[in-house]
Amino acid sequence: MFIVDTDVHNYWSSAEVLLPYLEPYWRDFLVRGEKPGPRGSFPHGHRPWLHPEGFSRHDIRPETEEDNYLIMKEKHLDLYDIDVAILTADEPLEASTLANYHYANALVKAYNDYMIDWWLPKDSRFKGSIIISPTDPHGAAAEIRRLGGHKDIVQVLASHGSQRPYGDPFYHPIYEACAEVGLPFAIHFGGQGGVNHNAVASGPTAYYWETHALLSQPAMTHVVSMISNGVFEKYPDLYFVVIECGVSWVPSLMWRLDANFKALRKETPWLKMLPSEYCRRNIRFSTQPLEQPQNVRHLWETLEHMDGQNTLLFASDYPHWDFDAPTNLHIPPAWRDKVMGLNALEVYKRIEAPAASARVA
Structure with missing residues (x-):
C-alpha cells in the first residue's frame, strides 16, 4: 500500500540550530533574550x-x-513502510503567537532554511512545509514566494x-501566493497563547485534556470562515488542509451551514455552491486524531456523510x-x-508514487 503520512513532526534538540540562519540582529534576540536550550525554548506566547x-x-x-532522524x-x-512523510515542524508553529511579527x-x-538544509536531504521520503506567521500576511506571502518553487516543498x-x-x-495575500506557486494551505492544531489568547470560543481552558477534546472549535471557525468569505470562489483550485483537529464534527457543521445558507444566502451572494460542496471540493482533513466510538460503525456512518473516502x-x-x-x-x-x-x-x-528502489536504503 502506498502511504503518505501528512503529519510527521521533526523535532530539534535545541532552538540553537536556528542561529546560523538568523541575521545578527535577530540572533541577538534569541541568544540574549531566550537562552536556547532544551526543546521548548523557542519563543512563543x-x-x-x-x-x-x-x-x-x-x-x-x-x-x-541525528538521533531524532x-x-x-x-x-x-521503516517500521510502517512509509512512502512519503510530510514534515510539519513543531515549536516553529508557535511563531504565530508572537506580537512582534518581525521577529x-x-x-x-x-x-524553513534549516529544514531545507538539514531535513530534506536526509531521506528521499521527506517533503517539507513552509511555516509562516499569519500575523503578517504580506510577509508570509513573501516567504511562500521565496521557497514555493522548491521541488520538495x-x-x-x-x-x-x-x-x-x-x-x-486580511489573510488573502497568503492564498494569492499559495495559488501562484501551486501549494495547498494547511493549518495544524496549536499556537494558542500570546496574541492568540483563546484556545476555545468561551475562554481559556484550565487543563490540557479538555483543550485537546475541544481542539476542533478553532478549526470549525476557520472552515466556516474560508467558505463564507468566498476564498474558494476567489481561488477555486486552492486546497485547505485541516490537520489534527478531529473529523466527526464536519457533517453536522455542513448540515447547519447548508440550511442557513439557503435561508440567508443574500449575505454572501458571491457563493455559487452549497457550503458542503465547497467543503468536498476544496477542504481535506487529516485522520489523526480519529474519533473512537465504542461501535466503529457509528464513526463510519459519520465519515460517509463527509465523503470521507475522498476527503x-x-x-500519524x-x-x-x-x-x-x-x-x-x-x-x-x-x-x-x-x-x-x-x-x-x-x-x-509534487508527490509521486515512488518505485520501491527509490526509497532510502
Missing part, C-alpha cells in the same frame, strides 16, 4: 494550561537531530491559533503521545488505498 506528560511518546526521546527511521518510516517572520524563515503551514478566522480578507488524508502525528499507527486506523477497509495515500496525490501535486 504562554498558554494558560500545561501538558502533564509532555507531547512526545516516552519511548522517543532523541538527544540530537535515526529513531524516526527505525520506529516509524516571528525571522524565526520561521530561519526554520509541498504545502504552506500555519497554526490553527489565530487572531482572526482564516477566511478574513480524508492519513496522518509522529512522535506525539496520541500517535496513530497506519495499522490501527479504523476506517472502512474499502477506503484504505485512497485515505492512506492516493487522496494525498490530488492535494500535494
Whole structure:
C-alpha cells in the first residue's frame, strides 16, 4: 500500500540550530533574550494550561537531530513502510503567537532554511512545509514566494491559533501566493497563547485534556470562515488542509451551514455552491486524531456523510503521545488505498508514487 503520512513532526534538540540562519540582529534576540536550550525554548506566547506528560511518546526521546532522524527511521518510516512523510515542524508553529511579527517572520524563515538544509536531504521520503506567521500576511506571502518553487516543498503551514478566522480578507495575500506557486494551505492544531489568547470560543481552558477534546472549535471557525468569505470562489483550485483537529464534527457543521445558507444566502451572494460542496471540493482533513466510538460503525456512518473516502488524508502525528499507527486506523477497509495515500496525490501535486528502489536504503 502506498502511504503518505501528512503529519510527521521533526523535532530539534535545541532552538540553537536556528542561529546560523538568523541575521545578527535577530540572533541577538534569541541568544540574549531566550537562552536556547532544551526543546521548548523557542519563543512563543504562554498558554494558560500545561501538558502533564509532555507531547512526545516516552519511548522517543532523541538527544540530537541525528538521533531524532535515526529513531524516526527505525520506529516509524521503516517500521510502517512509509512512502512519503510530510514534515510539519513543531515549536516553529508557535511563531504565530508572537506580537512582534518581525521577529516571528525571522524565526520561521530561519526554520524553513534549516529544514531545507538539514531535513530534506536526509531521506528521499521527506517533503517539507513552509511555516509562516499569519500575523503578517504580506510577509508570509513573501516567504511562500521565496521557497514555493522548491521541488520538495509541498504545502504552506500555519497554526490553527489565530487572531482572526482564516477566511478574513486580511489573510488573502497568503492564498494569492499559495495559488501562484501551486501549494495547498494547511493549518495544524496549536499556537494558542500570546496574541492568540483563546484556545476555545468561551475562554481559556484550565487543563490540557479538555483543550485537546475541544481542539476542533478553532478549526470549525476557520472552515466556516474560508467558505463564507468566498476564498474558494476567489481561488477555486486552492486546497485547505485541516490537520489534527478531529473529523466527526464536519457533517453536522455542513448540515447547519447548508440550511442557513439557503435561508440567508443574500449575505454572501458571491457563493455559487452549497457550503458542503465547497467543503468536498476544496477542504481535506487529516485522520489523526480519529474519533473512537465504542461501535466503529457509528464513526463510519459519520465519515460517509463527509465523503470521507475522498476527503480524508492519513496522518500519524509522529512522535506525539496520541500517535496513530497506519495499522490501527479504523476506517472502512474499502477506503484504505485512497485515505492512506492516493487522496494525498490530488492535494500535494509534487508527490509521486515512488518505485520501491527509490526509497532510502
